[in-house]
Structures are given as C-alpha cells and as structure tokens.
Amino acid sequence: MKNLTPAFLLVFCLSANALFAQKTTSEKLENEVKVTLISMWDAIEKEDVERYATYLHPDFTSFGETNTYLSEGKELELRSTKNWLKTADNVHTEMHNPQVTIVGEVAWITYYWTDAGLDSGNPFTSKGKSTRIFVRENGRWRCIHGHYTLVE
Numbered sequence: 001m002k003n004l005t006p007a008f009l010l011v012f013c014l015s016a017n018a019l020f021a022q023k024t025t026s027e028k029l030e031n032e033v034k035v036t037l038i039s040m041w042d043a044i045e046k047e048d049v050e051r052y053a054t055y056l057h058p059d060f061t062s063f064g065e066t067n068t069y070l071s072e073g074k075e076l077e078l079r080s081t082k083n084w085l086k087t088a089d090n091v092h093t094e095m096h097n098p099q100v101t102i103v104g105e106v107a108w109i110t111y112y113w114t115d116a117g118l119d120s121g122n123p124f125t126s127k128g129k130s131t132r133i134f135v136r137e138n139g140r141w142r143c144i145h146g147h148y149t150l151v152e
Contacts, residue, residue, distance in 0.1 A: 030100040033107045033134055036141045041093045047085050053078055057135060057144035065128060065148045091117035105136040112151075127152050 036055060043052035053074070060074040071077065093115040100109045109132050116125045133145040 026102065029102050029107070033100050033102070033109050033141055034095070034098055036134065036143070037095065037109060037132060040143065044081065044085070045091050045093070049078055049082050049085065052081060055141075055143055057137075057142040059144055060146075061144070062146040063148065065126070065150045087120045089118040089121075091115060107134045107136070107141065108132065109134070126150060 040052060040055045043049070043055070056074045056077060058074050060077050062071045062077065064071060071080070093113055096112040096114065098109055098111040100107060110130070112127070112129050114125070114127050116123070118124070128148055128150045130146065130148045132143055132147075134141040135144050136142075
C-alpha cells in the first residue's frame with residue numbers, strides 16, 4: 001500500500017464510485033420495471049381497468065396463456081380484461097424469480113407466476129412463465145408486449 005500514489009488512489013476511488021453509481025442506476029431501473037408490472041396486476045386485482053390502461057403502450061400485443069394467435073392492440077387487451085373481470089373476483093398474482101434486462105429504453109422481464117381467485121364463483125389457480133417487454137417513454141415504463149404460457 002505504501003507504493004500507491006495519491007493520484008492512483010483518487011482515480012481508483014472515482015472509478016469505484018462510478019461503478020457503484022452505474023450499478024445503483026441499473027438496479028433502480030430494474031426495480032421500476034418490476035414495480036410497474038406489480039402495479040399492473042394491482043389495477044386488475046382492484047378491477048380498475050382505467051388504471052391498468054395507463055401501463056399499456058398503445059401498440060400493445062400479447063400471446064395469451066392459451067391463445068394460438070397474437071392479440072393486437074391496447075383496446076383489444078382492455079376489452080378482454082373488462083370482460084374477464086365480469087366473472088373474475090379476488091384475483092391475486094405473485095411473481096417468482098424475475099429477471100430484468102434493460103437495453104437503452106427497452107426492458108424485458110422474464111418470470112414465473114402463480115395466481116388464484118374466483119371465476120364465475122369457482123376457485124381457480126394457475127402457474128406459468130412469462131416474458132413482458134416494456135418501453136420507456138417520458139420517464140415511464142409501458143408494457144408493449146406480453147407472452148404468457150401456462151405450465152400446469
């Protein structure tokens with residue numbers, strides 16, 4: 001340690017601080033994506049389709065749990081959600097093992113889910129795996145695509 005110059009120590013400290021700040025920023029953005037998805041689920045759980053809509057990009061698309069074809073458009077997603085909520089009640093979804101990747105203003109999250117609730121008064125549960133893609137516009141993450149697969 002006695003051979004280290006003050007200049008080297010300063011550069012080392014600044015570099016370490018920059019790496020810490022970069023990691024902190026990355027973790028902050030990853031957390032924003034996770035919180036956005038949890039907020040989307042919360043809106044559905046509270047049957048607040050208008051709030052749910054605020055998290056969706058206008059160009060939203062999805063491959064549903066059992067859908068053969070791509071669902072295209074935010075309005076279709078909102079209509080489908082409204083129709084489902086007419087029979088669904090006490091829905092709750094949990095996320096497991098989320099992995100977030102961010103490249104510029106695009107993020108994708110992969111995770112497993114479990115959910116439960118009532119559908120037409122009958123209890124249901126499901127498990128699946130999913131990928132969601134988000135774009136960041138005006139400082140907000142909005143979901144532009146979802147792909148959901150039932151595993152049981």
